[in-house]
Amino acid sequence: MKFEKLTRRHFMAFAAGSSVALAIGKASSHESNFNNSPFSKILHQHDPGQRDPIRDKSNPDLIYPPCTDNGTLPNLRFSFSDAHIRHSTGGWTRQITQRELGVASTIAGVNMRLNKGGIRELHWHKESEWAYMLYGKARITALDSNGYWFIDDVDVGDLWYFPSGIPHSIQGLDPDGCEFLLAFDDGKFDEDSTFLLSDWFKHIPIEVLAKNFRITVDVFKNLPSPEKEYIFAGKIPDNSISSVLSMRGKKSKLIFSHKMLKQKPFSMPGGKVRITDSSIFYISKNIAAALVEVQPHAMRELHWHPNTDEWQYYLEGEGRMGVFASSGQARTFNFRAGDVGYIPFAMGHYIENTSNKTLRFLELFKSEYYADISLNQWLANTPSYLVSQHLHLENSFMNSLQIEKQPVVKK
Template sequence: MHKSILLSLGLLLVATANPVPNENIQRLSKIPASSSQEYFFGGDQTGTSRPFTPGHQDPYDRKVDPVGDDLEPLPYRNGDGATVMGPRNRDRERQNPDLVRPPSTDHGTLSNMRWSFADSHTRIEEGGWTRQTTIRELPTSKELAGVNMRLDTGVIRELHWHKEAEWAFMLSGNARVTGLDTEGGSFIDDVEAGDLWYWPPGHPHSIQGLGPNGTEFLLIFDDGNFSEDSTFLLSDWMAHTPKSVLSENFRIPPEIFNSIPKSEKYIFQGSKPGSISAEKPKGFKKSTKSFTHKMLAQEPEITSSGGEVRITDSKRNFPISKSVAAAHLKINPGAIREMHWHPHADEWSYFIRGRARVTVFAAEGNARTFDYMAGDVGIVPKNMGHFVENLSDDEPLEMLEIFRADEFLDFSLFQWLGETPQRLVAEHVFKDDKKAAKMLLEQIEGGEKDPIKEKFEY
């Protein structure tokens, strides 16, 4: 029976003359769901210990890393499930194994909380590009919106301002930022990978790529409905102002303005800038405020057993950043960002390196697990419990936790239980199991916060 199925499939493929991307996958997609292990590992019964096979048993819902371990996710869990017979997007399945085979603890319906910048529309300009993740791409991105932008060397993001505040994290390269404060003070600074800048709403500014390769950065705006196309641009304003008015305003003849751009420039190739001191205009008045900050140059605020945490907000070290607070996390291989929640703002996560598993607990028995990798955005609404687990036991995970708030705040489940009367905790969790209760209480004694916990061997 099985051999005849495979033979028929082979004849069908030959007859249609279509390319076969993966023979093993094609074979698996057509066999009966009740087939024995021989169709997964050639009859080798040791295959029962591997994930995504009919005989695999894991009542504890351990993490699985299909990308790192070169596995093909299939919807099998603890003896239930079946193969996939229809069309498949295998790359997506490998990136999102907990959608293909969710943990048994997932339940109910939650809105999508994952988006990849790879799925965002890219606007290509002279010497650069930009793409955005807003409430239009990710409906749960209500409080913040993100823009990923690239400027080659000398390329300018033209003089502009926004209705929203702009916070930025330098991903790579070097850039020069310029701006003006409300007191007429000017600001110019050169930034590099790991640095931040922040412009309050309405503050005019510009960005230019420096060095041999220019720059790439992440922009965050404090409104999920933000659109990069709604920026107030210098060239756009001048193009839509009568030349007679431009003449009156700048005190030069109107015909001088015949050569101004007919529409917005947005991103364009500029000349190589000189040093900051050489470029300061006559009568330069230095701002008393600092609009940039070296986040990754900070000493870690918290060195945990499983990684490092750097926090930047207006209360601690970046006073100008009144509406955006952030933490940079390095999560060691196999480590976990502990179970926690944020009481005052949604978390807008950006994954810089590695792969992660996140389960969001939404109360009312609802929980859903999402998987993330570099370039992905994650949302966790305020007060919803969650963790971030490094899927890889070999590679570190690097991410940003970003909030529409003036201060970074979170609550640790571990710390909360450690600071609660032990009798109360034991009766909640292990009322009828004294041995288990004793083990838990010994671990949480003292309630010391450890935001990133090292890998636990059990």
């Protein structure tokens, strides 16, 4: 398929979204460059105050920024390694919301681990929930607004999406439970604002419960504490999903899950991209995603998004992101697995792989469709006499411009 024939729904004329790393691994070549830089020597010799050398090595482009950085930008990076973990009998969870990353107004993220049999209790949200499976296997359940049920088993690279108000549950399966990333379409989301089944039962008079379910009040005298039910240790289902599908009621016609890794990627020299928005994952009306893979020494090209802010999650590898905020303002941030990045609406940016292994990250957008504008493609489709007068560049630059979009580039 030629890139120019792709629709906006597939990649906006081409382009469109593991366990979290908790400790710093081997020093990358980028860190080595920092350690050998003149500024590193100056920092060691002339910074008599308190320092954190591990943090310094993790953020070389903040400590020793490119000369093109200028002005003041808000922080656009936060690591799940710096997020508070809430432990329960069935697993753990942590979140990065607008409280942790102040600029992130459109999306909040949650990293959750469910042990084998661990259950994220039956609940629902005001916000829509999007998820990417990082590790293991899980079983998800939901009920649509017509009263029809949905059940599916999901694996690494699978997605699910529950619109706001749709009740659902998640359980870790054999052999070692699961871990996943959740994204909610409101930066102010808080895990403690979830509507929990046990919490509601605990705050309804038992005589009302008895009347509603047409049973005696004695049944409700020993209800569990909601604090213990949030993520609790449960029993592994002893039946396959095929046997569950014969349960009472009707199966929903809505598909709440999607196998992102089964999509054929858009491949190019330097990497590949998979795009999942409502054009192929129909129910995902509020969150569009791209899974981007960038090979060593390649980069996600210079571009911006014309529809909304970008929320990122780094799955693997190391990289740096340069962001242009207009008015002469630019800043560079360093990322590694487990980090969250954020780019406010319409700001130009790139993501460069600075390690010797593949850089993989998710791009998420509070939108039903994915859209981006390529700087290269824009200039290639603008009359050359205009471009040359703006930038005062030679014909060799004009001849290098690409009519077809290349989301990942490698020299």
